[in-house]
Amino acid sequence: GDSVTQMEGPVTLSEEAFLTINCTYTATGYPSLFWYVQYPGEGLQLLLKATKADDKGSNKGFEATYRKETTSFHLEKGSVQVSDSAVYFCALEHNTDKLIFGTGTRLQVFP
Amino acid sequence: DAGVIQSPRHEVTEMGQEVTLRCKPISGHDYLFWYRQTMMRGLELLIYFNNNVPIDDSGMPEDRFSAKMPNASFSTLKIQPSEPRDSAVYFCASRTGGRSYGYTFGSGTRLTVV
Numbered sequence: 450g451d452s453v454t455q456m457e458g459p460v461t462l463s464e465e466a467f468l469t470i471n472c473t474y475t476a477t478g479y480p481s482l483f484w485y486v487q488y489p490g491e492g493l494q495l496l497l498k499a500t501k502a503d504d505k506g507s508n509k510g511f512e513a514t515y516r517k518e519t520t521s522f523h524l525e526k527g528s529v530q531v532s533d534s535a536v537y538f539c540a541l542e543h544n545t546d547k548l549i550f551g552t553g554t555r556l557q558v559f560p
Numbered sequence: 561d562a563g564v565i566q567s568p569r570h571e572v573t574e575m576g577q578e579v580t581l582r583c584k585p586i587s588g589h590d591y592l593f594w595y596r597q598t599m600m601r602g603l604e605l606l607i608y609f610n611n612n613v614p615i616d617d618s619g620m621p622e623d624r625f626s627a628k629m630p631n632a633s634f635s636t637l638k639i640q641p642s643e644p645r646d647s648a649v650y651f652c653a654s655r656t657g658g659r660s661y662g663y664t665f666g667s668g669t670r671l672t673v674v
């Protein structure tokens with residue numbers, strides 16, 4: 450069945466460092482892909498999305514490109530801030546109404 | 561828009577008691593989802609509704625769990641009787657339109673069963 454695999458966390462970075470969180474998926478065809486962010490004590494918030502191959506989603510300095518050839522949707526940010534500390538979830542939706550989430554990756558950014 | 565509203569934010573109850581969690585989706589959203597989040601199992605989809613009708617309840621753990629959506633602006637998730645292993649954060653989310661729109665999540669209810 451369809452699935453999402455994320456890199457294990459936590460990812461620990463200093464402020465202004467470059468961020469990559471890897472996400473790969475398994476699905477036939479062309480799923481829609483999403484990144485959600487969860488700040489402590491809050492629900493998940495949609496960060497960005499891409500609905501077809503080679504699309505780039507972007508928001509708040511974060512970017513992810515839908516790579517069909519590598520079935521990947523890696524999240525990147527050029528310069529992280531302490532306020533970016535959160536848990537990041539990769540997800541896909543394909544041929545159903547249900548989002549399939551990865552296990553989440555915790556990001557910790559230190560000043 | 562006030563977003564997806566869940567109540568209560570925190571609930572502490574004794575084992576065996578009935579617990580009811582509430583959700584008000586965003587007006588106009590025709591899909592509603594209930595998720596459970598734990599450290600061990602991550603995010604689990606329990607059940608979802610479309611136009612107030614339950615579509616898939618395959619994630620509901622057992623008969624102690626039930627969910628209803630009597631109208632487009634309200635849904636409940638009930639656990640009766642509650643057990644300590646039900647302790648988790650329960651999220652409600654809603655969505656409209658096509659599948660690429662993504663969900664809007666509520667802030668969750670943290671349930672502790674002692």
